[in-house]
Amino acid sequence: MRLDRNLCHLRIWAFVLMALWPPAVWADPISPERMTTALSKLEALAQGAVEAGAVPGLAIAVVHDDQVIFLKGFGHREAGKPEPVDADTVFQIASLSKPVSATVVAALVSDHVVSWDSRIADLDPAFRLADPYPTSQLTIRDLFSHRSGLPGTAGDDLEDIGYDRATILHRLRFVPPSSSFRAGYSYSNFGLTEGAVAAAMQTGKSWEQIAEEKLYRPLGMASTSSRHADFLKRANRAALHIRVGDAWAATIQRDPDAQAPAGGVSSTARDLAQWVRLLLGDGTYAGKTLIAADALDPTHVPLMTRGKNPVSGGDSFYGLGWNVEFGRHGLSWGHAGAFSVGARTLVTIFPKDKLGIVILANAFPTGVPEGLSDSFADLVFDGSVEEDWVKAWDAIYAGMFGPMVEAAKARYAAPKSPARPAAPASTYAGRYANDFIGEATVSGEGGGVVLKLGPGGARSYPLRHFDGDLFLTNPDAETPERPTGVSFVVGPDGKASSVTIEFLDDNHLGTLRRVGD
Structure with a gap:
């Protein structure tokens, strides 16, 4: 060849x-x-x-x-x-x-x-990056060498909350690049996954079968x-x-x-x-x-x-x-x-x-x-x-993980004294969404506030009040002692207009807007 x-x-x-x-x-x-x-x-x-x-x-x-x-x-x-x-x-x-x-x-x-330089646009025309030029030029070689510009965590966060491969690969188009195309190395699980899946598509068979x-x-x-x-x-x-x-x-x-x-x-x-x-x-x-x-x-x-x-x-x-x-x-x-x-x-x-x-x-x-x-x-x-x-x-x-856990513990060791009270649970309850994370539901359950994420609300995160409109949760099974913030912005109507989920905000896509009650 x-x-x-x-x-x-x-x-x-x-x-x-x-x-x-x-x-x-x-x-x-x-x-x-x-x-x-x-x-x-x-x-x-x-x-x-x-x-x-x-x-x-x-x-x-x-x-x-x-x-x-x-x-x-x-x-x-x-x-x-x-x-x-x-x-x-x-x-x-x-x-x-x-x-x-x-x-x-x-x-x-x-x-x-395929060849290592087969373009993804030809193999999988539905796939998109955030910008049109990299989308048109992206190759299998780019994805297997982690030089597409996709941030390293792109898609991992969606996998954590239960989304399947097709949904995750579709939503990578909403992720802003971490570097210029082919200019930086960023280790991306779902970038490489797309390269493999696109190559297999030419056979008419699944990646697993190939x-x-x-x-x-x-x-x-x-x-x-x-x-x-x-x-x-x-x-x-x-x-x-x-x-x-x-x-x-x-x-x-x-x-x-x-x-x-x-x-x-x-x-x-x-x-x-x-x-x-x-x-x-x-x-x-x-x-x-x-x-x-x-x-x-x-x-x-x-x-x-x-x-x-x-x-x-x-x-x-x-x-x-x-x-x-x-x-x-x-x-x-x-x-x-x-x-x-x-x-x-x-x-x-x-x-x-x-x-x-x-x-x-x-x-x-x-x-x-x-x-x-x-x-x-x-x-x-x-x-x-x-x-x-x-x-x-x-x-x-x-x-x-050690320094990250300790930093989170220190950040959320104690609220301001005295802590500002939370609003009633009805202030935060509702449906929120953005293109990347999809829909989230906040509800009052058992006297507390619960955040549900993923397809059909598959992942549930109890929120405990910390200070004002800031709540804490512990989303990581491997580091259960690590707290992370979930913060709301409350509008003049007394309803939260948005929520920012810290553990989904690595690529600044963790803010969801209210879309309904």
Whole structure:
């Protein structure tokens, strides 16, 4: 397949950058003895992490030279229950779905169904961004590299309140861009989802069916699916865990079907090892070319800068559904996955050495997957672990919610003294709406005020008075101690004319106007 001029320039740039990289990062060939020692120590580190309570369960696969050389589970599928994790335990892999989905699209590119530069306006004419020019020029490549201008949280908020994929993708047109088109990197679940869904449209089949036909079935990934219902049917599946006090608890479930290409794949260590074999074989698997190399290679071309790796300091870029990093062990491809309600996953591939590792964990927050992967790489390439990488990565993930929760607690620690009273519940009761959030209903129930959001009022949020026309609620199951504001503006008629919902206002779309009583 002919490569377009821009892609050729990018590939030349990538090769020049690698050529200029200090030659010391390229280690000697991996000896069998060093690999054996590294695998033994990896197993000990993984077992130690589970025994220390760092995660309830883990599954790990390592592939080298087209062979699965390590495949094992550790710990338990659910904390407090005896069923063990093994190589066939199905995990929800969260954003590790993105490089998997990029591989599916590469298969469609290989089959000449689409190209990476197919325009979304041609594939899915109904889709719109906020501005007409990006809408007309937007490509699959733009969406898989997160350079469309869509803010990172666009659509996630609608998913949280119960909207389906079609509704969310339709309403992205109301979201103002966070950067100029192709000028900024903003990690967008629903942007990538649109790119995948639009590519699949050309086949007349659903994304879920295409993923199965083009990747899962040819590789024998019998326990892998992009449908949540399939995950729920698996008897050998891992529960999601969050911290409750000092213990892991399986209290929350996560249905990611709305963003299936970006975060909805469920799979096993055994199945994902076969996918890694395909990638390390440049699209060839078991002696047969399944995906043309010139369709798969662009996924690993660095397109957008991501800055530095927060722990190792390596230069990091984004390709198409992949992180592309130039670190202390040379070039690597990778991607992490996380559900804040209880999942952590990771793939790391060193293409020059034909080496890849997949780590699946059933808990959040934890840096165990990155910590084990970095430790394993040190053992393979250097013979010893440079530092406690699990501890370093734990600090990164622990910092994701902690400061935010504490800031919210401090902001709403106490109202002005004395607090201004609320108006009667009838002042706030009514129907409110905007194009993005849709309709919200506020009503007085049981002597209090309740906010209902989502299709048919599917999500209900009790409001407790804080000060004047400001109320508080706690919408996040994963951070139940974090308060957030819901504020009303009351007009001269004694009725609230609008409501601003803080937890839906990341993109300044959280204000809804009264549309009726």
